[in-house]
Amino acid sequence: MTFKDKHVLITGAGRGLGAAFAVVLADLGANLTLTARNTENVKALAESIRLRTGHSPASFKIDLADAGDVTQLAKKFRDDGRPLDILINNAATWLPGSMTDHDAYAISTTIASNVTGTLLLTRGLLPLLEHSGAGDIMNIVSVSGMVNAPLQGASVAYIASKHAQTGMTDALRQELRGRPVRVNALYPTFIKDISPLNEAEWNATPSPDSWITNRDVVETALFALSRPRHLTLANIVLESDTGNFHTH
Numbered sequence: 476m477t478f479k480d481k482h483v484l485i486t487g488a489g490r491g492l493g494a495a496f497a498v499v500l501a502d503l504g505a506n507l508t509l510t511a512r513n514t515e516n517v518k519a520l521a522e523s524i525r526l527r528t529g530h531s532p533a534s535f536k537i538d539l540a541d542a543g544d545v546t547q548l549a550k551k552f553r554d555d556g557r558p559l560d561i562l563i564n565n566a567a568t569w570l571p572g573s574m575t576d577h578d579a580y581a582i583s584t585t586i587a588s589n590v591t592g593t594l595l596l597t598r599g600l601l602p603l604l605e606h607s608g609a610g611d612i613m614n615i616v617s618v619s620g621m622v623n624a625p626l627q628g629a630s631v632a633y634i635a636s637k638h639a640q641t642g643m644t645d646a647l648r649q650e651l652r653g654r655p656v657r658v659n660a661l662y663p664t665f666i667k668d669i670s671p672l673n674e675a676e677w678n679a680t681p682s683p684d685s686w687i688t689n690r691d692v693v694e695t696a697l698f699a700l701s702r703p704r705h706l707t708l709a710n711i712v713l714e715s716d717t718g719n720f721h722t723h
Contacts, residue, residue: 478697479504482559482607484552484600486539486593487566489516491668492615495689496563497532498524498671499697507532510548511566512539523672539566539592540584549599559603561700564593565615570630582632589636594643601656610656611700612647615692616640618662618712648709659699663692663713687715 483500487493489511497509501524509532511517517534525531538544552559568588570581597612604610618624620637641660648658667686671677677690691713699708 477503477701480506481561482506482508482557483561483563484508484510484559485563485565486510486537486596488534489513489520492666492689492692493563493565494520495669495671495693496565496696498527499693501528501530501532502671503697505561506530508552509534510537512536527672537596538588539596540568540588542587542591542595545592545595546599549596552600553602556606557603558607559600559610560607561611561613562597562600562604563613563615563696564597566593567615567617568633568636570633571628572630574631577630577632582630585630585632586636586639589633590639590643593640597643597647604656605654608655609704612656612658613696613700614640614644614658614660615696616644616660616662618664618714621662621712644710648707657704657707659696659708660710661692661696661699661713662710663687664715666692684716687713 478500483505485493485496485507488497488509493511497507497520501507507524509517509521514536521532521534535548537548566588568585570577570585604612617637619629619634620641626634644658644660651658665686667688669676669688669690671690681688695711695713699711702708
């Protein structure tokens with residue numbers, strides 16, 4: 476599989492890992508749809524990609540914590556009827572601290588964004604993924620979604636949302652078996668935020684005790700997505716020698 480001319484939708488594309496996915500896939504010739512809560516960030520990234528490649532990605536504001544926002548945007552994409560080859564569910568709301576530190580709104584927003592919003596968007600875009608004939612869903616979860624992972628500062632609500640993403644991924648994979656959509660998941664540890672727009676940093680050789688980087692996650696995801704269709708790299712855990720865990 477090559478990524479040239481593939482239609483890829485990335486959530487949480489305004490910064491960090493989502494932005495790194497966008498730049499790398501644009502360099503590989505993919506046609507991008509970028510979504511984020513912050514329209515300024517995602518529009519600035521789209522402009523950077525246009526200047527770099529000559530092609531401007533489509534960009535949309537979406538708040539995954541707002542079910543109406545999610546369903547309306549998914550309907551817009553379905554009405555447009557354009558097939559979708561790859562959905563990268565990267566967006567995540569991070570909530571640190573103890574359970575008593577947060578009010579009901581912070582807890583419910585974290586759950587709504589990471590779980591309900593991700594599920595509703597995936598559900599809404601599924602017909603377009605099937606229409607492509609070779610669709611892929613790539614869920615960027617976190618080792619926080621694994622059993623017995625240390626909290627490392629994460630809240631109970633955040634951990635619960637990541638475990639829900641794990642359950643969603645496993646159930647979706649089973650439900651879609653035999654249909655032309657694969658479901659993959661990555662479970663990264665702590666990630667060092669680097670950008671492919673900074674070529675010196677992106678191409679530098681990490682030290683043995685470094686955290687994994689955005690480049691590590693992006694390249695692992697693209698490797699999984701480029702496997703022949705008979706093969707699914709279902710759950711990939713990315714760890715570093717630091718022994719720390721990531722809260723994506």
